[in-house]
Amino acid sequence: MRTIIQNGTVVTAGGVFKADVEIQGTTITSIAQKIKPEIGDRLIDASHQYVLPGGIDVHTHLAWPFQSTGTADDFVSGTKAAAVGGITSIINFTNPKRGASLIDTQKEWIEKGKLSAIDYGLHAIINEYSDRVLEELPILAEEYGVSSIKLFMAYKGELMVNDLEMYKIMKKAGELGVITNVHAENGDVIDELVKQAIAEGKTDPIYHGYTRPTIMEAEATGRALAIAEAADAPVYIVHVSCADALQKVNEAKKRGVKAFAETCPHYLVLDISYLDLPDFEGGKYVCSPPLREKWNQDVLWNGIRNGLISVVGSDHCPFQFEGQKTLGKDDFSKIPNGMPGLEDIFPLLYHFGVHEGRISLQKFVEAISTAPAELFGLSKKGSISVGKDGDIVILDPNRSRVISAETQYQNLDYNAYEGMEVQGVITHVLSRGEIIVKDGHFIGELGRGKYILRDRLQKTPSLNQQKEMQV
Ligand code: URP
Ligand code: ZN
Ligand code: ZN
Secondary structure, eight states, rough: EEEEEEEEEEEEEEEEEEEEEEEETTEEEEEEEEOOTTOOEEEEEEETTTEEOOEEEEOOOOOEETTTTEOOOOOOOHHHHHHHTTTTEEEEOOHHHHHOOOOHHHHHHHHHHOOSSEEEEEEEEEOOOOOOHHHHHHHHHSOOOOOEEESSSSTTTTOOOHHHHHHHHHHHHHHTTOOEEOOOHHHHHHHHHHHHHHHHOOOOOOOHHSSSSSHHHHHHHHHHHHHHOOOOOEEOOOOOOOOHHHHHHHHHHTTTTEEEEEHHHHHOOGGGGGGTTTTGGHHHHHHHSOOOOOOOOOOOOOHHEEEEEEEEOOOOOOTTTTTTTGGTTTTTGSSOOBBBOOHHHHHHHHIIIIIEEEEHHHHIIIIIIIHHHHHHOOOOOOSOSSTSSSSSEEEEEEEEEEOOOTOOOOSSSSSTTTTTTEEEEEEHHHHETTTEEEEEEEOSSOOOOOOOOOOOOGGHHHHHHHGOOOO
């Protein structure tokens, strides 16, 4: 069937213009001022609305075992929530058991995604160095379309690798054109600070913030970037939370390191005061790196504007308040780390970014769709242009709504943005030409999402050029 989205304002990273968009089957086939409808066409009226490329969230932890528990959303609830919130592709993290084969882990996670409502890729987490890792990485890249891996510099004993492991793995990844995601915090020092705090009876959630200082994020960020430079490997620093760490990214980019940075909605919108909410409410906001002092938000927005931050990802790592976050009621170090955001990232970035005048519409599209597609090799996604998948969000900028756990699709007993009124209502979401969301309701089918075989970085020259950019 042919679908025509009529009379909308189309937004790409390159421009904003009035046009009709034609989709035949799964693919965008024409963009023109007026496309003549024919009998049998499905018409969607987008008058006074924005027609945007579907959001791509490259930082999700669905069905993720972590810190003695597991995340509350699986691929069913998580991808329905994503779709309703304007996200049409995700890249989720795997989580291999220690010593497990990366290939077996990849297969296990592809299977976990079988009921996905939207298209999904998988970053391979690597939690130790071995000869097998070196053997399996090329197979992952060539046969499983895994163009990105992830290393952690924190969560000692669970996920953390040391500098030598990081260097060896990054070097191999770099040779393959595979980009390395890094969680950059100094795990050794932080563990010591946490032990000291608990020994002193400082057990409330706010101490999660105090024991993970910005300087320990900045130190690890600088180290990861230096190791990537030595390994001549592309590196993507996930969830940059503060000015100190972003400064390290700036310095590395200026040196020509193939360095990219991501921040998350919670660092742009929330701040450390949330960790200090009474009655253990602060536990809802425990994530790592922690929420920071508010002034950092301006620095992060500025980083998005000037290209120092390429991508906004949700770091959706949801835990129920009752029964999961409360595991740490008497000891903040036992609160599972992570916050929800998959359903709200697109509306939050639109509201606090575009509506409140911090970023342009084009920058919004770049950060939530075009840059993640290019960096992580989603060649059919990330833009409204002929030949791309018909992954499209139609957003009415003249309406507003209130975010609430009552109405969310996320499988969660709270929402971190409860009660916030956001301008902009998503009226339709199309995934490969199929309408999967209408007026806030998921109307697609589970299992329609496809596993994405992704391209490696050398095939996306425009991003390689980013290293030349002056910031
Ligand atoms: O607190 C967080 N961010 N939890 C998820 C795991 C990670 O560090 O990304
Ligand atoms: Zn992390
Ligand atoms: Zn994460």
